[in-house]
Amino acid sequence: MARFLIIAGSSAIGQATKSLLNQAGHETFVTARTEDRITPDAILDASDFDAVDALFQTHGPFDGVVNCAGSLLLKSAHQTSKAQFDAVISASLTTAFATVRAAGRHMNSGGSVVLVSSAAARLGLPNHEAIAAAKAGIIGLVLSAAASYAANNLRINAIAPGLVETPLTKGLLASDAARRVSESMHPLGRVGTPQDAARAIVFLLDPDNAWITGQVLGVDGGLGVVRPKMKV
Template sequence: MANFLLIAASSDIGQATAKRLQGAGHRVVTTARDSSRIEPDFTLDATDFDAVDRVVGEAGELDGIAVFAGSMLLKPAHLTSREQYDELIAASLTTAFAAVRAAGSHMRDGGAVVLVSSAAALAGLPNHDGIAAAKAGVIGLTLSAAASYAAHGLRVNAVAPGLVQTRLTEKLTASDMSRKVSEAMHPLGRLGEPDDVARAVEFLLAPENAWMTGQVLGVDGGLGSLRPRQKV
């Protein structure tokens, strides 16, 4: 049995990951900003460095940490306000950095950190300017932190999902037309489910995969690296 901490576990992907890990017999400690969606073990503002450090210290001996915090904003840069930009960076990048920082302090005997980036950081998608900036930062953090902590056996990897059907993205698939457009962007012809990403997070957290670090695993139906064949 391994011990895992899931930060922002109230997200749909976080809940799916918790269910998979618990089903496999692991101990799972969860955090959330409030108890509106789940009853977390810790109420946590994941952008607060000191609070994250405290929770990681109080969670006990950990084998891994996964961070699911994030937000959604589809706008070009010139229509994005400073407040919206700051919120995007805080939700996706600051939370990831806070978790890596705490893991580096407390997990001195090694383990795994899994962050969540996005296919939008790998492929040029219109109106994803803020998200792409934040999630590309997560990729840079993943690579640098993996190098920084490799000597301690602390692995840092990331998943980069395409469009996943969650409460956060439900407005993007609310109509048949928008859904079909989104599906067509993914070479495999469908949108992701939370469990698609949860399986990848579980894989990267697993101690059996201890020879993987500094990797960004695309779980995106091909969105981040392929172009679908056009129908003629």
């Protein structure tokens, strides 16, 4: 049995990850920013470097950690305020950096860190400027941190989901027409589920897959790399 930390475990992907890990017999320690949706093991502002570091020190050791924190802002750059941009960067990139920083300080026996990027960081989608910038930063962080910590057997990877159906994305799928458009963007013809993302996270956390680091696994129905034949 391994012990895993799930940051932002109140998210749909976080809850699905916890469920899969628990079903496999592993122990999970879950944080959330508030208790609105779940009763977490700890309340944590994951953008606070000192708070994340203290959590690792107090509640560790952990065999692996996943950071599911993030936000959603769909606006073009000229419509985005500095406050909105700062909030997106804080929710996604700052929390990811704080997680890697604490893991590097405290996971001295190695293990696995999994971050959540986005398909939007690897292809151009309109009105995704802020979120694409934050999630692309996570990809750069993964590559550099994987190099820094490989000698310590600390693996750093990420998943890059396409559109996943969660409470956060509910508004994007509110109508049948909107759902059809979203589904058509993904070559496999559907949007993702939290379980799709969670299965990939669990794969990267698994010690049996300990020869994988510095990778960004697309879990996106082919959105990031595939252009299917046009239907005529």
